[in-house]
Amino acid sequence: MLLLRIPITNDNSTHFPLFPHTTLMRKRIALLPGDGIGPEVMAEAVKVLDAVAKKFKHSFTYEEAPVGGAAFDVCGEHLPQSTLDVCRRSDAVLYGSVGGPVNAQDQLKWKDAEKHAILGIRKALNLSINVRPAVVYNSLAHLSPLKDRIIEKGVDILIIRELLGDVYFGERGTKGKRAWDVMDYTEDQIAPVIEFACQAARKRRKNVTVVDKANVLDTSRLWRKVAGDISPRFSDVAVEFLYVDNACMQLVTHPSRFDVIATSNLFGDIVSDVAATLPGSLGLMPSASLGNKVHLFEPIGGSAPDIAGRGVANPVAQILSAGLMLRHSFGMESEAVAIESAVKQAIEQGARTGDIALKGEAVLGTKEMGDRIALLIDR
Ligand code: IPM
Ligand code: MG
Numbered sequence: 289m290l291l292l293r294i295p296i297t298n299d300n301s302t303h304f305p306l307f308p309h310t311t312l313m314r315k316r317i318a319l320l321p322g323d324g325i326g327p328e329v330m331a332e333a334v335k336v337l338d339a340v341a342k343k344f345k346h347s348f349t350y351e352e353a354p355v356g357g358a359a360f361d362v363c364g365e366h367l368p369q370s371t372l373d374v375c376r377r378s379d380a381v382l383y384g385s386v387g388g389p390v391n392a393q394d395q396l397k398w399k400d401a402e403k404h405a406i407l408g409i410r411k412a413l414n415l416s417i418n419v420r421p422a423v424v425y426n427s428l429a430h431l432s433p434l435k436d437r438i439i440e441k442g443v444d445i446l447i448i449r450e451l452l453g454d455v456y457f458g459e460r461g462t463k464g465k466r467a468w469d470v471m472d473y474t475e476d477q478i479a480p481v482i483e484f485a486c487q488a489a490r491k492r493r494k495n496v497t498v499v500d501k502a503n504v505l506d507t508s509r510l511w512r513k514v515a516g517d518i519s520p521r522f523s524d525v526a527v528e529f530l531y532v533d534n535a536c537m538q539l540v541t542h543p544s545r546f547d548v549i550a551t552s553n554l555f556g557d558i559v560s561d562v563a564a565t566l567p568g569s570l571g572l573m574p575s576a577s578l579g580n581k582v583h584l585f586e587p588i589g590g591s592a593p594d595i596a597g598r599g600v601a602n603p604v605a606q607i608l609s610a611g612l613m614l615r616h617s618f619g620m621e622s623e624a625v626a627i628e629s630a631v632k633q634a635i636e637q638g639a640r641t642g643d644i645a646l647k648g649e650a651v652l653g654t655k656e657m658g659d660r661i662a663l664l665i666d667r
Pocket of ligand 1: 407
């Protein structure tokens with residue numbers, strides 16, 4: 289079948305005639321809603337993706353597969369092979385959230401569910417680079433736990449975390465009263481992370497902070513060596529080094545100093561949660577995990593079982609994750625920007641779910657928030 293490729297330009301001027309009814313791109317998206325609020329917020333992300341498809345004349349088709357507790361109910365595993373097959377035959381994976389309340393009846397269902405599901409997919413799809421933006425919206429700056437004088441300087445941080453090395457996948461074991469998890473890195477695992485961070489910084493404020501613990505750890509010294517080898521190729525980017533303890537402190541005392549952070553798996557896990565507190569709600573935080581073929585996109589907040597099924601969760605993190613998918617998997621920059629602008633506009637116009645509302649402000653449900661954002665795409 290003939291696929292017409294029309295270059296998309298930023299200014300709406302094109303050297304080709306525009307065919308209003310021609311589909312520009314066809315993409316298959318694997319949807320893994322998972323547990324808790326996952327299915328509710330996923331429905332809103334799909335609503336927004338459909339609005340993007342309509343506006344930009346793309347065609348998105350979806351294939352849903354169970355993961356986590358939802359998969360355990362069906363087949364007794366948290367990450368069935370059939371779900372991995374769905375991921376592999378898709379152009380990208382949109383992941384919801386996994387996990388549930390640990391209680392006596394459901395111990396097996398929830399034990400290690402998050403770990404089995406997400407670490408299994410990361411490994412299977414070779415997702416080695418994790419991208420986590422932490423941006424404070426001006427109109428929500430009051431939600432930040434930080435003082436005004438710190439927040440008003442602006443917070444726009446991009447965390448690039450290595451995702452397949454370190455203590456997460458190193459040698460491990462338990463013997464009697466002893467247990468160990470080996471922190472292990474090779475230069476080949478580090479180099480792509482540093483390169484990705486430098487490239488991202490080039491399009492931003494041209495600053496990369498490598499976060500490590502080089503005063504103690506050999507693996508961190510290896511990170512510094514690799515960063516030192518690569519940085520001369522990015523002469524327009526300033527690369528600096530910061531110990532992880534100091535980085536956590538500065539993230540809360542001086543967040544505006546950070547542009548792009550590049551770091552290892554364990555430090556990235558910790559540093560990204562510290563940064564995630566700055567915008568004031570986990571419900572706003574998307575992420576991208578990039579591999580060599582199919583990438584995965586997920587909100588970084590969990591499955592929030594306490595509010596699941598009530599239609600009150602904030603769908604913004606899932607919607608922004610869909611935006612990252614358009615950018616990183618499909619090369620649809622204008623479409624990604626359309627989602628990000630619609631979210632920003634909805635928030636500026638006062639659209640609030642419970643997690644981002646002040647006392648007395650009108651609160652929207654999950655669906656209404658999704659409707660508002662989808663409507664702003666349509667316009
Ligand atoms: C994250 C999570 C995971 C991690 C857990 C659920 C295994 O905390 O994505 O940050 O540690 O990577
Ligand atoms: Mg984490």
